[in-house]
Amino acid sequence: MRANFIFSEVWIGLRRNLTMTIAVVITVAVGMAMLGVGLMINSQVSMMQSYWYDKVEVSVFLCNQGTASERCKGKGITDEETTALKAQLEKIPGVAPGGVIYENQQQAYENFKQSFATNKALIDAATVKDMPTSFRLKLTDPENYEPIVKAAEVLPGVSQVINQRELIGKFFSMLDTLRWAAITIAIILVLAAALLIGNTVRLSAFNRRRETGIMRLVGASNLYIQLPFVMEGMIAGLIGGVLAAVLLIAAKVFMFEEITKFIAIGAPLGWDEVATSITLTMVIGVLICVLASFVTLRRYLRV
Amino acid sequence: MIHFDNVTKVYTNQNRPALDHVSVDVDKGEFVFLVGPSGSGKSTFLRLVLKEERPNSGAIHVAGKDLARLSNFKVPHLRRRIGCVFQDFRLLPNKNVYENVAFALEVIGKPRRFIRKVVPEVIELVGLEGKAHRMPDELSGGEQQRVAMARAFVNRPMILLADEPTGNIDPATSIGIMKVLDRINRTGTTVVMATHDAAIVDSMRKRVVELEDGKIVRDQSRGVYGQAY
Structure with missing residues (x-):
């Protein structure tokens, strides 16, 4: 086996079909990048889930002066009632011992300012008086929040019970949609890439039919005849994979890190997850290219 | 046989x-x-x-x-x-005489030293000495067929x-x-x-x-x- 012979054949093949090769590289790059983004969203979601799900609390908002809620009947809660409510909340089974924390309007305002630090107009418009008072309930089992929400809702002086889990759940379901969209696009592009590679190999086989005919005649082994074609596909796949890696790194820096600036994700995506995604997409990309080359060769290069 | x-x-x-x-x-x-x-x-x-x-x-x-x-x-x-020769020569147009003959050995993985030794011998055998670096289109039909025969015979079939x-x-x-x-x-x-x-x-x-x-x-x-x- 003479490596330099194979490589010169591969080089000639790639150069002759330059436009097709570029098309393959771009399709593979974008397809693999989409797949990689899907994988990255996947690991981001699972990291966030494990980070958030044991931190979620149930917020019990109280009736304040002017709270627009049917349950409050237009009346604010008095201090005595608040104390009584706290005792009642502590008795609900599933609430962690000492897990009921009161948040007054000033604290709520501070939290609000922190959450919307980037939105100056909103902070300016809101005043301390607009903030609701609330109890934060820590749960012994965050997964099992429903009976606690139900029990807290009916207590007097409670305007609304919000389970953070549901809010996060909405965010997660959005990410989930995004992930499936990315993976769907990836699958379509991978299919397109496979067809393009098939076409490139077919062109290549046609361009080199003299050479392959002579190779067959003088008894070159199948491997020797087919290897340059498969290598062409593999190299195109590899270049596409490298471009996809660059795109994924860009996605990490400009997409995932930007999102963490706006939303407190809690568990930012690390470089090792990016590396895993890149490795996986590279392997899949090259494998698909080699497979597509091989399948088309079987059809167009009779040995 | x-x-x-x-x-x-x-x-x-x-x-x-x-x-x-x-x-x-x-x-x-x-x-x-x-x-x-x-x-x-x-x-x-x-x-x-x-x-x-x-x-x-x-x-x-x-x-x-x-x-x-x-x-x-x-x-x-x-x-x-088995060596093969055809009516239409089947030479590679972008390779010269030497390369056309050497191609048959390269693709079956013969070492370069061996190729350098036997290709000139067989080119001489078919009567093309001195024309090793000509391209196929610079040769007459008869000479092209000699190249094809050299290629068919170079591996001593x-x-x-x-x-x-x-x-x-x-x-x-x-x-x-x-x-x-x-x-x-x-x-x-x-x-x-x-x-x-x-x-x-x-x-x-x-x-x-x-x-x-x-x-x-x-x-x-x-x-x-x-x-x-």
Whole structure:
């Protein structure tokens, strides 16, 4: 086996079909990048889930002066009632011992300012008086929040019970949609890439039919005849994979890190997850290219 | 060397067999002309020897191997022992004479030192010394066919198959081609040549196998092209 012979054949093949090769590289790059983004969203979601799900609390908002809620009947809660409510909340089974924390309007305002630090107009418009008072309930089992929400809702002086889990759940379901969209696009592009590679190999086989005919005649082994074609596909796949890696790194820096600036994700995506995604997409990309080359060769290069 | 035993080949979508119960033996070192009109089965015979086609019935042995039992994996090794020359030369237009001949050795993985040694030898054998760096389009038809013969012979095959090698060449040049084939035959290589060229067959006085409609109608040692009486 003479490596330099194979490589010169591969080089000639790639150069002759330059436009097709570029098309393959771009399709593979974008397809693999989409797949990689899907994988990255996947690991981001699972990291966030494990980070958030044991931190979620149930917020019990109280009736304040002017709270627009049917349950409050237009009346604010008095201090005595608040104390009584706290005792009642502590008795609900599933609430962690000492897990009921009161948040007054000033604290709520501070939290609000922190959450919307980037939105100056909103902070300016809101005043301390607009903030609701609330109890934060820590749960012994965050997964099992429903009976606690139900029990807290009916207590007097409670305007609304919000389970953070549901809010996060909405965010997660959005990410989930995004992930499936990315993976769907990836699958379509991978299919397109496979067809393009098939076409490139077919062109290549046609361009080199003299050479392959002579190779067959003088008894070159199948491997020797087919290897340059498969290598062409593999190299195109590899270049596409490298471009996809660059795109994924860009996605990490400009997409995932930007999102963490706006939303407190809690568990930012690390470089090792990016590396895993890149490795996986590279392997899949090259494998698909080699497979597509091989399948088309079987059809167009009779040995 | 080549042994056909009751071989029949029918191509798909054709009713008439290309070869019809053909039995023939070609011994080592023989020179055999395969003659007959177009479509008589000459090319099919050569393709069967190369295992490019499979017979519908009958057995073929080439160089001691039963082709029916030869796995596809081993077909390249069979072909390394068989050289081929065609009417249309089949040279690579972007390679010079030396590279065209060397290509046959490169693709079967011969070491470069070996290639550098044997290629000039075989170029000299076919009478192209001094023209190693010419491109095919700078050569005459006869010279191109010599390159093709050099390529077919460079790996010292046991058998050389020639399918109308003088078909595209004028009679004067053909004599030179035949001399090269004769020279190759004298090294002990079995030569099977399919041809239409009566003058050449008559002048060489070698064994002649005549095919007609896929059947052997004549097998004559030291024969001529036309019917001998």
